[in-house]
Amino acid sequence: xxxxxxxxxxxxxxxxxxxxxxxxxxxxxxxxxxxxxxxxxxxxxxxxxxxxxxxxxxxxxxxxxxxxxxxxxxxxxxxxxxxxxxxxxxxxxxxxxxxxxxxxxxxxxxxxxxxxxxxxxxxxxxxxxxxxxxxxxxxxxxxxxxxxxxxxxxxxxxxxxxxxxxxxxxxxxxxxxxxxxxxxxxxxxxxxxxxxxxxxxxxxxxxxxxxxxxxxxxxxxxxxxxxxxx
Amino acid sequence: xxxxxxxxxxxxxxxxxxxxxxxxxxxxxxxxxxxxxxxxxxxxxxxxxxxxxxxxxxxxxxxxxxxxxxxxxxxxxxxxxxxxxxxxxxxxxxxxxxxxxxxxxxxxxxxxxxxxxxxxxxxxxxxxxxxxxxxxxxxxxxxxxxxxxxxxxxxxxxxxxxxxxxxxxxxxxxxxxxxxxxxxxxxxxxxxxxxxxxxxxxxxxxxxxxxxxxxxxxxxxxxxxxxxxx
DNA sequence: TCAAAAGTGTTGACGGTACACCCATGT
DNA sequence: ACATGGGTGTACCGTCAACACTTTTGA
Numbered sequence: 001x002x003x004x005x006x007x008x009x010x011x012x013x014x015x016x017x018x019x020x021x022x023x024x025x026x027x028x029x030x031x032x033x034x035x036x037x038x039x040x041x042x043x044x045x046x047x048x049x050x051x052x053x054x055x056x057x058x059x060x061x062x063x064x065x066x067x068x069x070x071x072x073x074x075x076x077x078x079x080x081x082x083x084x085x086x087x088x089x090x091x092x093x094x095x096x097x098x099x100x101x102x103x104x105x106x107x108x109x110x111x112x113x114x115x116x117x118x119x120x121x122x123x124x125x126x127x128x129x130x131x132x133x134x135x136x137x138x139x140x141x142x143x144x145x146x147x148x149x150x151x152x153x154x155x156x157x158x159x160x161x162x163x164x165x166x167x168x169x170x171x172x173x174x175x176x177x178x179x180x181x182x183x184x185x186x187x188x189x190x191x192x193x194x195x196x197x198x199x200x201x202x203x204x205x206x207x208x209x210x211x212x213x214x215x216x217x218x219x220x221x222x223x224x225x226x227x228x229x230x
Numbered sequence: 231x232x233x234x235x236x237x238x239x240x241x242x243x244x245x246x247x248x249x250x251x252x253x254x255x256x257x258x259x260x261x262x263x264x265x266x267x268x269x270x271x272x273x274x275x276x277x278x279x280x281x282x283x284x285x286x287x288x289x290x291x292x293x294x295x296x297x298x299x300x301x302x303x304x305x306x307x308x309x310x311x312x313x314x315x316x317x318x319x320x321x322x323x324x325x326x327x328x329x330x331x332x333x334x335x336x337x338x339x340x341x342x343x344x345x346x347x348x349x350x351x352x353x354x355x356x357x358x359x360x361x362x363x364x365x366x367x368x369x370x371x372x373x374x375x376x377x378x379x380x381x382x383x384x385x386x387x388x389x390x391x392x393x394x395x396x397x398x399x400x401x402x403x404x405x406x407x408x409x410x411x412x413x414x415x416x417x418x419x420x421x422x423x424x425x426x427x428x429x430x431x432x433x434x435x436x437x438x439x440x441x442x443x444x445x446x447x448x449x450x451x452x453x454x455x456x457x458x459x460x
Numbered sequence: 461t462c463a464a465a466a467g468t469g470t471t472g473a474c475g476g477t478a479c480a481c482c483c484a485t486g487t
Numbered sequence: 488a489c490a491t492g493g494g495t496g497t498a499c500c501g502t503c504a505a506c507a508c509t510t511t512t513g514a
Binding site: 392393394410411414430433434435436438439 | 490491492493494495496
Binding site for chain 2: 009082
Protein backbone atom coordinates (compact mmCIF):
# COMPACT_ATOMS: atom_id res chain seq x y z
CA UNK A 1 0.00 0.00 0.00
CA UNK A 2 1.50 3.34 -1.02
CA UNK A 3 1.70 6.26 1.35
CA UNK A 4 -1.61 7.98 1.82
CA UNK A 5 -2.34 11.33 3.40
CA UNK A 6 -3.04 11.33 7.09
CA UNK A 7 -6.43 12.97 6.79
CA UNK A 8 -9.98 11.67 6.83
CA UNK A 9 -11.31 10.42 3.51
CA UNK A 10 -14.95 11.06 2.74
CA UNK A 11 -17.00 9.06 0.26
CA UNK A 12 -17.37 10.65 -3.16
CA UNK A 13 -20.36 10.46 -5.46
CA UNK A 14 -21.63 12.09 -8.60
CA UNK A 15 -25.26 13.08 -9.06
CA UNK A 16 -26.81 14.00 -12.37
CA UNK A 17 -29.64 16.38 -13.04
CA UNK A 18 -30.99 15.05 -16.31
CA UNK A 19 -33.16 17.45 -18.28
CA UNK A 20 -35.20 15.94 -21.07
CA UNK A 21 -37.30 17.64 -23.68
CA UNK A 22 -39.61 16.38 -26.36
CA UNK A 23 -40.65 18.88 -28.99
CA UNK A 24 -44.05 20.40 -28.31
CA UNK A 25 -44.02 19.04 -24.76
CA UNK A 26 -42.65 20.39 -21.54
CA UNK A 27 -39.19 20.27 -20.01
CA UNK A 28 -38.74 17.43 -17.55
CA UNK A 29 -36.23 16.03 -15.08
CA UNK A 30 -35.42 12.38 -14.65
CA UNK A 31 -35.60 10.89 -11.17
CA UNK A 32 -34.88 7.43 -9.89
CA UNK A 33 -36.69 5.62 -7.11
CA UNK A 34 -34.09 4.51 -4.61
CA UNK A 35 -33.88 0.75 -4.03
CA UNK A 36 -31.50 0.95 -1.08
CA UNK A 37 -31.37 2.88 2.11
CA UNK A 38 -30.91 5.62 2.99
CA UNK A 39 -34.11 7.18 1.67
CA UNK A 40 -35.20 3.83 0.26
CA UNK A 41 -38.32 4.28 -1.82
CA UNK A 42 -38.04 8.03 -2.30
CA UNK A 43 -37.24 9.70 -5.59
CA UNK A 44 -33.79 11.12 -6.06
CA UNK A 45 -31.30 12.19 -8.69
CA UNK A 46 -29.48 9.41 -10.53
CA UNK A 47 -25.92 9.05 -9.35
CA UNK A 48 -23.41 6.84 -7.64
CA UNK A 49 -19.95 6.41 -6.27
CA UNK A 50 -16.82 7.47 -8.09
CA UNK A 51 -14.44 4.61 -8.64
CA UNK A 52 -10.78 4.78 -7.86
CA UNK A 53 -9.36 4.74 -11.35
CA UNK A 54 -11.86 6.92 -13.17
CA UNK A 55 -12.04 10.69 -13.28
CA UNK A 56 -15.02 12.39 -11.72
CA UNK A 57 -16.20 13.38 -15.18
CA UNK A 58 -15.95 9.78 -16.33
CA UNK A 59 -17.96 8.66 -13.32
CA UNK A 60 -20.75 11.04 -14.31
CA UNK A 61 -20.74 9.70 -17.86
CA UNK A 62 -20.80 6.14 -16.59
CA UNK A 63 -23.59 6.69 -14.08
CA UNK A 64 -25.67 8.43 -16.68
CA UNK A 65 -25.27 5.48 -19.01
CA UNK A 66 -25.89 2.87 -16.33
CA UNK A 67 -28.97 4.49 -14.92
CA UNK A 68 -30.61 5.85 -18.03
CA UNK A 69 -29.01 4.11 -21.00
CA UNK A 70 -28.05 7.36 -22.67
CA UNK A 71 -24.60 8.41 -23.74
CA UNK A 72 -23.09 11.02 -26.02
CA UNK A 73 -25.18 13.81 -24.63
CA UNK A 74 -24.35 17.21 -23.23
CA UNK A 75 -22.99 16.76 -19.71
CA UNK A 76 -21.35 19.46 -17.64
CA UNK A 77 -20.15 19.79 -14.08
CA UNK A 78 -22.48 21.93 -12.02
CA UNK A 79 -21.36 22.35 -8.43
CA UNK A 80 -19.99 20.32 -5.55
CA UNK A 81 -22.10 19.75 -2.47
CA UNK A 82 -20.22 19.03 0.69
CA UNK A 83 -22.22 19.84 3.81
CA UNK A 84 -21.14 17.49 6.61
CA UNK A 85 -24.37 15.60 7.14
CA UNK A 86 -25.98 15.69 3.73
CA UNK A 87 -25.90 11.91 3.80
CA UNK A 88 -27.06 10.35 7.08
CA UNK A 89 -24.75 7.37 6.81
CA UNK A 90 -21.39 8.98 6.60
CA UNK A 91 -19.62 11.97 5.12
CA UNK A 92 -20.33 12.02 1.40
CA UNK A 93 -19.23 14.69 -1.03
CA UNK A 94 -21.24 14.89 -4.21
CA UNK A 95 -20.08 16.45 -7.42
CA UNK A 96 -23.23 17.36 -9.31
CA UNK A 97 -23.54 17.37 -13.10
CA UNK A 98 -26.36 18.26 -15.41
CA UNK A 99 -27.24 16.64 -18.70
CA UNK A 100 -29.40 17.81 -21.59
CA UNK A 101 -31.22 15.14 -23.54
CA UNK A 102 -33.26 15.22 -26.67
CA UNK A 103 -35.88 12.55 -25.97
CA UNK A 104 -36.63 11.91 -29.60
CA UNK A 105 -33.12 10.68 -30.28
CA UNK A 106 -32.48 9.17 -26.85
CA UNK A 107 -35.60 7.48 -25.57
CA UNK A 108 -35.08 6.45 -22.00
CA UNK A 109 -34.25 2.87 -21.21
CA UNK A 110 -33.74 2.72 -17.51
CA UNK A 111 -31.12 0.11 -16.93
CA UNK A 112 -32.80 -1.61 -14.04
CA UNK A 113 -36.51 -1.55 -14.71
CA UNK A 114 -38.85 1.06 -16.04
CA UNK A 115 -40.85 1.66 -12.88
CA UNK A 116 -37.69 2.86 -11.13
CA UNK A 117 -37.22 5.90 -13.30
CA UNK A 118 -39.65 8.60 -14.32
CA UNK A 119 -39.78 12.03 -15.86
CA UNK A 120 -41.24 14.87 -13.84
CA UNK A 121 -42.28 18.28 -14.96
CA UNK A 122 -40.29 20.97 -13.18
CA UNK A 123 -43.46 22.22 -11.55
CA UNK A 124 -44.32 18.80 -10.14
CA UNK A 125 -41.14 17.38 -8.74
CA UNK A 126 -41.76 15.11 -5.73
CA UNK A 127 -39.94 15.19 -2.42
CA UNK A 128 -36.41 13.98 -2.86
CA UNK A 129 -33.84 12.48 -0.54
CA UNK A 130 -30.61 14.13 0.59
CA UNK A 131 -30.08 17.72 -0.61
CA UNK A 132 -31.26 16.86 -4.07
CA UNK A 133 -33.86 19.62 -4.14
CA UNK A 134 -31.06 22.12 -3.69
CA UNK A 135 -29.02 20.47 -6.44
CA UNK A 136 -31.99 20.61 -8.79
CA UNK A 137 -32.56 24.30 -8.06
CA UNK A 138 -28.92 24.95 -8.75
CA UNK A 139 -29.14 23.14 -12.09
CA UNK A 140 -32.25 25.03 -13.15
CA UNK A 141 -30.58 28.33 -12.32
CA UNK A 142 -27.51 27.33 -14.30
CA UNK A 143 -29.49 26.22 -17.32
CA UNK A 144 -31.51 29.41 -17.26
CA UNK A 145 -28.37 31.46 -17.16
CA UNK A 146 -26.44 29.45 -19.69
CA UNK A 147 -29.11 29.34 -22.35
CA UNK A 148 -28.96 33.11 -22.62
CA UNK A 149 -25.41 33.25 -23.83
CA UNK A 150 -24.63 29.83 -25.20
CA UNK A 151 -26.49 27.70 -27.69
CA UNK A 152 -27.23 24.80 -25.36
CA UNK A 153 -30.93 24.75 -26.20
CA UNK A 154 -30.21 22.74 -29.32
CA UNK A 155 -28.99 19.86 -27.18
CA UNK A 156 -32.57 19.39 -26.04
CA UNK A 157 -34.07 19.41 -29.53
CA UNK A 158 -33.86 16.91 -32.37
CA UNK A 159 -31.37 17.72 -35.12
CA UNK A 160 -34.18 19.19 -37.15
CA UNK A 161 -36.64 21.44 -35.39
CA UNK A 162 -39.05 24.24 -36.04
CA UNK A 163 -38.62 27.77 -34.80
CA UNK A 164 -41.75 27.41 -32.71
CA UNK A 165 -40.32 24.40 -30.92
CA UNK A 166 -37.15 26.32 -30.20
CA UNK A 167 -39.10 29.31 -28.96
CA UNK A 168 -41.27 27.17 -26.74
CA UNK A 169 -38.17 25.63 -25.18
CA UNK A 170 -36.68 29.05 -24.47
CA UNK A 171 -39.94 30.24 -22.99
CA UNK A 172 -40.09 27.27 -20.65
CA UNK A 173 -36.53 27.64 -19.47
CA UNK A 174 -36.64 31.40 -19.09
CA UNK A 175 -40.16 31.28 -17.67
CA UNK A 176 -41.47 34.13 -19.75
CA UNK A 177 -43.06 34.61 -23.11
CA UNK A 178 -41.09 35.87 -26.07
CA UNK A 179 -42.27 37.82 -29.07
CA UNK A 180 -42.52 35.53 -32.08
CA UNK A 181 -41.36 38.00 -34.69
CA UNK A 182 -38.47 39.32 -32.67
CA UNK A 183 -37.35 35.82 -31.69
CA UNK A 184 -37.24 34.63 -35.30
CA UNK A 185 -35.59 37.79 -36.55
CA UNK A 186 -32.82 37.56 -34.00
CA UNK A 187 -32.05 33.89 -34.53
CA UNK A 188 -32.19 33.99 -38.30
CA UNK A 189 -29.95 37.02 -38.44
CA UNK A 190 -27.15 35.07 -36.72
CA UNK A 191 -26.98 32.80 -39.77
CA UNK A 192 -26.49 29.75 -37.59
CA UNK A 193 -29.69 27.98 -38.54
CA UNK A 194 -29.76 26.26 -41.89
CA UNK A 195 -33.07 25.73 -43.60
CA UNK A 196 -33.30 22.03 -44.45
CA UNK A 197 -35.96 22.60 -47.08
CA UNK A 198 -38.10 20.08 -45.21
CA UNK A 199 -41.32 20.61 -43.33
CA UNK A 200 -42.98 19.26 -40.28
CA UNK A 201 -45.13 16.15 -40.79
CA UNK A 202 -48.46 15.04 -39.38
CA UNK A 203 -49.65 18.30 -37.94
CA UNK A 204 -53.20 19.43 -38.40
CA UNK A 205 -52.29 22.92 -39.47
CA UNK A 206 -49.80 24.64 -41.72
CA UNK A 207 -46.51 22.70 -41.58
CA UNK A 208 -43.52 24.61 -40.29
CA UNK A 209 -40.06 24.68 -41.85
CA UNK A 210 -37.41 22.49 -40.27
CA UNK A 211 -34.06 24.02 -39.39
CA UNK A 212 -30.72 22.66 -38.20
CA UNK A 213 -28.20 24.36 -35.95
CA UNK A 214 -24.86 24.76 -37.69
CA UNK A 215 -22.41 23.71 -34.99
CA UNK A 216 -19.34 24.02 -37.22
CA UNK A 217 -20.17 27.57 -38.15
CA UNK A 218 -20.86 28.44 -34.54
CA UNK A 219 -17.49 27.05 -33.44
CA UNK A 220 -15.62 29.06 -36.01
CA UNK A 221 -17.56 32.24 -35.28
CA UNK A 222 -16.86 31.78 -31.59
CA UNK A 223 -13.12 31.88 -32.24
CA UNK A 224 -13.52 35.29 -33.80
CA UNK A 225 -15.21 36.73 -30.75
CA UNK A 226 -18.82 36.16 -31.72
CA UNK A 227 -21.14 35.47 -28.86
CA UNK A 228 -24.50 33.77 -29.11
CA UNK A 229 -26.98 35.77 -27.09
CA UNK A 230 -30.67 35.78 -26.74
CA UNK B 231 -18.06 2.98 13.93
CA UNK B 232 -21.24 3.60 11.97
CA UNK B 233 -21.93 1.87 8.71
CA UNK B 234 -19.92 3.30 5.84
CA UNK B 235 -20.36 2.80 2.13
CA UNK B 236 -18.47 -0.07 0.56
CA UNK B 237 -16.67 2.07 -1.97
CA UNK B 238 -13.21 3.56 -2.15
CA UNK B 239 -12.75 6.88 -0.40
CA UNK B 240 -10.45 9.42 -1.98
CA UNK B 241 -8.75 12.24 -0.11
CA UNK B 242 -10.46 15.60 -0.39
CA UNK B 243 -8.82 19.01 -0.49
CA UNK B 244 -9.74 22.58 -1.23
CA UNK B 245 -7.49 24.88 -3.23
CA UNK B 246 -7.90 28.64 -3.40
CA UNK B 247 -7.06 30.95 -6.25
CA UNK B 248 -6.52 34.21 -4.41
CA UNK B 249 -6.69 37.32 -6.57
CA UNK B 250 -5.33 40.49 -5.01
CA UNK B 251 -5.43 44.01 -6.30
CA UNK B 252 -3.96 47.24 -5.10
CA UNK B 253 -5.28 50.39 -6.69
CA UNK B 254 -3.05 51.68 -9.48
CA UNK B 255 -1.17 48.41 -9.57
CA UNK B 256 -1.74 45.17 -11.39
CA UNK B 257 -3.86 42.18 -10.57
CA UNK B 258 -1.97 39.40 -8.83
CA UNK B 259 -2.36 35.84 -7.60
CA UNK B 260 -1.10 34.53 -4.33
CA UNK B 261 1.03 31.39 -4.36
CA UNK B 262 2.62 29.41 -1.58
CA UNK B 263 5.92 27.62 -1.65
CA UNK B 264 5.31 24.04 -0.66
CA UNK B 265 7.16 22.85 2.42
CA UNK B 266 6.25 19.20 2.11
CA UNK B 267 6.35 16.68 -0.64
CA UNK B 268 4.98 16.13 -3.15
CA UNK B 269 6.28 19.05 -5.19
CA UNK B 270 8.27 20.28 -2.20
CA UNK B 271 9.80 23.65 -2.97
CA UNK B 272 7.57 24.49 -5.92
CA UNK B 273 4.94 27.19 -5.91
CA UNK B 274 1.33 26.14 -5.71
CA UNK B 275 -2.12 27.36 -4.79
CA UNK B 276 -2.88 27.64 -1.09
CA UNK B 277 -5.13 24.85 0.08
CA UNK B 278 -5.42 21.82 2.29
CA UNK B 279 -7.48 18.90 3.42
CA UNK B 280 -11.13 19.10 4.30
CA UNK B 281 -11.84 17.99 7.81
CA UNK B 282 -14.56 15.57 8.73
CA UNK B 283 -16.94 17.90 10.51
CA UNK B 284 -16.66 21.00 8.38
CA UNK B 285 -18.39 21.75 5.12
CA UNK B 286 -16.27 22.10 2.03
CA UNK B 287 -17.07 25.82 1.99
CA UNK B 288 -15.93 26.13 5.57
CA UNK B 289 -12.71 24.35 4.73
CA UNK B 290 -11.99 26.92 2.03
CA UNK B 291 -12.63 29.77 4.45
CA UNK B 292 -10.39 28.14 7.04
CA UNK B 293 -7.53 27.42 4.67
CA UNK B 294 -7.67 30.94 3.35
CA UNK B 295 -7.41 32.31 6.86
CA UNK B 296 -4.69 29.90 7.93
CA UNK B 297 -2.50 30.43 4.91
CA UNK B 298 -3.00 34.12 4.25
CA UNK B 299 -4.50 35.61 7.39
CA UNK B 300 -7.44 37.09 5.52
CA UNK B 301 -11.09 36.50 6.27
CA UNK B 302 -14.36 38.13 5.37
CA UNK B 303 -13.56 38.36 1.73
CA UNK B 304 -15.37 37.28 -1.39
CA UNK B 305 -14.95 33.51 -1.79
CA UNK B 306 -16.81 31.36 -4.25
CA UNK B 307 -16.63 27.77 -5.36
CA UNK B 308 -15.07 27.44 -8.78
CA UNK B 309 -14.88 23.88 -10.01
CA UNK B 310 -13.93 20.42 -8.82
CA UNK B 311 -10.87 18.71 -10.20
CA UNK B 312 -10.85 14.97 -10.02
CA UNK B 313 -8.53 13.37 -12.54
CA UNK B 314 -7.25 10.07 -11.13
CA UNK B 315 -3.56 10.90 -10.87
CA UNK B 316 -3.56 14.62 -10.31
CA UNK B 317 -1.77 13.96 -7.03
CA UNK B 318 1.11 11.47 -7.31
CA UNK B 319 0.62 10.13 -3.78
CA UNK B 320 -2.92 8.90 -3.90
CA UNK B 321 -6.30 9.78 -5.32
CA UNK B 322 -7.13 13.33 -4.27
CA UNK B 323 -10.17 15.29 -5.31
CA UNK B 324 -9.82 19.04 -5.06
CA UNK B 325 -12.66 21.48 -4.85
CA UNK B 326 -11.28 24.78 -6.10
CA UNK B 327 -12.41 28.19 -4.87
CA UNK B 328 -11.43 31.69 -5.83
CA UNK B 329 -11.14 34.69 -3.57
CA UNK B 330 -11.04 38.40 -4.32
CA UNK B 331 -9.00 40.54 -2.00
CA UNK B 332 -8.53 44.25 -1.70
CA UNK B 333 -4.92 44.50 -0.61
CA UNK B 334 -5.32 47.90 0.97
CA UNK B 335 -7.77 46.59 3.55
CA UNK B 336 -6.29 43.10 3.86
CA UNK B 337 -2.54 43.25 3.73
CA UNK B 338 -1.15 39.78 3.53
CA UNK B 339 0.20 38.14 6.63
CA UNK B 340 1.23 34.69 5.62
CA UNK B 341 0.64 32.52 8.63
CA UNK B 342 3.84 30.59 8.43
CA UNK B 343 6.54 32.99 7.27
CA UNK B 344 6.67 35.66 4.65
CA UNK B 345 9.08 33.97 2.28
CA UNK B 346 6.61 31.14 1.79
CA UNK B 347 3.96 33.25 0.13
CA UNK B 348 4.21 35.71 -2.72
CA UNK B 349 2.11 37.62 -5.17
CA UNK B 350 2.61 37.01 -8.87
CA UNK B 351 1.36 39.02 -11.78
CA UNK B 352 -0.87 36.94 -14.01
CA UNK B 353 1.63 37.25 -16.83
CA UNK B 354 4.48 35.94 -14.69
CA UNK B 355 3.17 32.96 -12.80
CA UNK B 356 5.86 30.35 -12.17
CA UNK B 357 5.58 26.62 -12.76
CA UNK B 358 3.19 25.10 -10.26
CA UNK B 359 2.70 21.63 -8.88
CA UNK B 360 -0.26 19.34 -9.53
CA UNK B 361 -2.85 20.64 -12.01
CA UNK B 362 -2.75 24.09 -10.46
CA UNK B 363 -2.05 25.84 -13.75
CA UNK B 364 -5.32 24.46 -15.04
CA UNK B 365 -7.14 25.60 -11.91
CA UNK B 366 -5.71 29.08 -12.26
CA UNK B 367 -6.78 29.29 -15.90
CA UNK B 368 -10.24 28.22 -14.89
CA UNK B 369 -10.40 30.92 -12.23
CA UNK B 370 -9.23 33.62 -14.60
CA UNK B 371 -11.85 32.61 -17.12
CA UNK B 372 -14.52 32.67 -14.44
CA UNK B 373 -13.51 36.06 -13.13
CA UNK B 374 -13.42 37.49 -16.64
CA UNK B 375 -16.88 36.19 -17.28
CA UNK B 376 -18.35 37.12 -13.96
CA UNK B 377 -17.14 40.68 -13.87
CA UNK B 378 -19.18 41.42 -16.97
CA UNK B 379 -22.52 40.78 -15.38
CA UNK B 380 -21.96 41.05 -11.64
CA UNK B 381 -20.34 43.77 -9.61
CA UNK B 382 -17.51 41.66 -8.22
CA UNK B 383 -14.86 44.16 -9.21
CA UNK B 384 -15.58 46.20 -6.12
CA UNK B 385 -14.37 43.32 -3.95
CA UNK B 386 -10.89 44.01 -5.26
CA UNK B 387 -10.96 47.74 -4.57
CA UNK B 388 -10.93 49.71 -1.33
CA UNK B 389 -14.31 50.98 -0.15
CA UNK B 390 -13.51 54.31 -1.71
CA UNK B 391 -12.01 54.32 -5.16
CA UNK B 392 -11.69 56.50 -8.22
CA UNK B 393 -13.29 55.77 -11.53
CA UNK B 394 -9.88 55.42 -13.11
CA UNK B 395 -8.90 52.72 -10.64
CA UNK B 396 -12.10 50.88 -11.40
CA UNK B 397 -11.56 51.20 -15.11
CA UNK B 398 -7.98 50.01 -14.86
CA UNK B 399 -9.15 46.94 -12.96
CA UNK B 400 -11.73 46.13 -15.62
CA UNK B 401 -9.19 46.61 -18.36
CA UNK B 402 -6.78 44.21 -16.70
CA UNK B 403 -9.36 41.53 -16.15
CA UNK B 404 -10.97 41.83 -19.55
CA UNK B 405 -7.59 42.29 -21.24
CA UNK B 406 -8.72 45.15 -23.42
CA UNK B 407 -8.88 48.90 -23.21
CA UNK B 408 -12.13 50.68 -22.51
CA UNK B 409 -13.22 54.14 -23.55
CA UNK B 410 -12.97 56.49 -20.59
CA UNK B 411 -16.03 58.59 -21.34
CA UNK B 412 -18.25 55.64 -22.14
CA UNK B 413 -17.09 53.71 -19.10
CA UNK B 414 -17.90 56.57 -16.74
CA UNK B 415 -21.18 57.34 -18.41
CA UNK B 416 -22.37 53.78 -18.12
CA UNK B 417 -21.39 53.31 -14.50
CA UNK B 418 -22.69 56.64 -13.29
CA UNK B 419 -26.00 56.12 -15.06
CA UNK B 420 -26.65 53.01 -12.95
CA UNK B 421 -26.79 55.21 -9.86
CA UNK B 422 -24.92 52.62 -7.84
CA UNK B 423 -21.85 54.71 -7.15
CA UNK B 424 -22.16 57.37 -4.50
CA UNK B 425 -19.89 60.35 -4.62
CA UNK B 426 -18.23 60.61 -1.22
CA UNK B 427 -17.33 64.26 -1.74
CA UNK B 428 -13.74 63.29 -1.01
CA UNK B 429 -10.74 63.29 -3.29
CA UNK B 430 -7.67 61.24 -3.81
CA UNK B 431 -4.62 62.22 -1.76
CA UNK B 432 -0.92 62.46 -2.53
CA UNK B 433 -1.03 62.30 -6.26
CA UNK B 434 1.08 64.57 -8.38
CA UNK B 435 -1.73 65.66 -10.63
CA UNK B 436 -5.35 66.69 -10.35
CA UNK B 437 -6.96 64.65 -7.59
CA UNK B 438 -9.81 62.37 -8.61
CA UNK B 439 -13.17 62.05 -6.88
CA UNK B 440 -13.67 59.07 -4.60
CA UNK B 441 -16.77 56.93 -5.02
CA UNK B 442 -18.33 54.09 -3.07
CA UNK B 443 -20.35 51.20 -4.40
CA UNK B 444 -23.83 51.16 -2.92
CA UNK B 445 -24.32 47.49 -2.09
CA UNK B 446 -27.71 47.97 -0.43
CA UNK B 447 -29.09 49.72 -3.47
CA UNK B 448 -27.67 47.07 -5.76
CA UNK B 449 -29.28 44.29 -3.73
CA UNK B 450 -32.68 45.92 -3.85
CA UNK B 451 -32.42 46.70 -7.56
CA UNK B 452 -31.41 43.12 -8.23
CA UNK B 453 -34.68 41.89 -6.72
CA UNK B 454 -36.58 43.94 -9.25
CA UNK B 455 -34.82 42.34 -12.19
CA UNK B 456 -32.02 44.85 -12.65
CA UNK B 457 -28.81 43.39 -13.95
CA UNK B 458 -25.39 44.96 -13.60
CA UNK B 459 -23.65 44.74 -16.95
CA UNK B 460 -20.61 46.23 -18.42
C1' DT C 461 -65.49 26.79 -43.44
C1' DC C 462 -63.28 26.56 -39.34
C1' DA C 463 -59.51 25.99 -36.22
C1' DA C 464 -54.72 26.28 -35.34
C1' DA C 465 -50.43 27.56 -35.91
C1' DA C 466 -46.93 29.57 -39.53
C1' DG C 467 -45.06 33.33 -41.30
C1' DT C 468 -43.96 38.22 -42.06
C1' DG C 469 -42.26 44.53 -41.47
C1' DT C 470 -42.28 48.92 -39.61
C1' DT C 471 -41.55 52.29 -36.24
C1' DG C 472 -39.81 54.63 -32.21
C1' DA C 473 -36.83 54.48 -28.25
C1' DC C 474 -32.72 53.37 -26.37
C1' DG C 475 -28.03 52.12 -25.79
C1' DG C 476 -23.45 51.45 -27.76
C1' DT C 477 -19.45 53.42 -29.89
C1' DA C 478 -16.37 56.64 -31.61
C1' DC C 479 -14.02 60.63 -30.81
C1' DA C 480 -10.80 65.52 -28.69
C1' DC C 481 -10.20 69.06 -25.72
C1' DC C 482 -9.79 71.83 -21.40
C1' DC C 483 -8.93 71.52 -16.28
C1' DA C 484 -6.62 70.97 -11.86
C1' DT C 485 -2.61 69.85 -9.41
C1' DG C 486 2.17 68.95 -8.04
C1' DT C 487 6.96 69.39 -9.43
C1' DA D 488 5.82 76.07 -17.53
C1' DC D 489 5.25 71.49 -17.94
C1' DA D 490 3.75 66.88 -17.20
C1' DT D 491 0.20 63.96 -15.63
C1' DG D 492 -3.99 62.21 -15.37
C1' DG D 493 -9.16 64.07 -14.35
C1' DG D 494 -13.13 65.20 -16.29
C1' DT D 495 -16.68 66.20 -19.90
C1' DG D 496 -20.70 65.99 -24.69
C1' DT D 497 -22.34 64.93 -29.15
C1' DA D 498 -23.63 62.48 -33.28
C1' DC D 499 -24.33 58.23 -35.63
C1' DC D 500 -25.80 53.75 -35.92
C1' DG D 501 -27.49 49.38 -34.73
C1' DT D 502 -30.39 46.70 -31.72
C1' DC D 503 -34.51 45.97 -29.00
C1' DA D 504 -39.44 46.15 -28.10
C1' DA D 505 -43.98 46.72 -29.39
C1' DC D 506 -47.44 45.50 -32.33
C1' DA D 507 -51.65 42.66 -36.20
C1' DC D 508 -52.78 40.54 -40.11
C1' DT D 509 -52.50 37.02 -43.98
C1' DT D 510 -51.34 32.20 -45.26
C1' DT D 511 -51.42 27.31 -45.20
C1' DT D 512 -53.15 23.00 -43.91
C1' DG D 513 -55.97 19.28 -42.03
C1' DA D 514 -60.23 18.09 -39.94
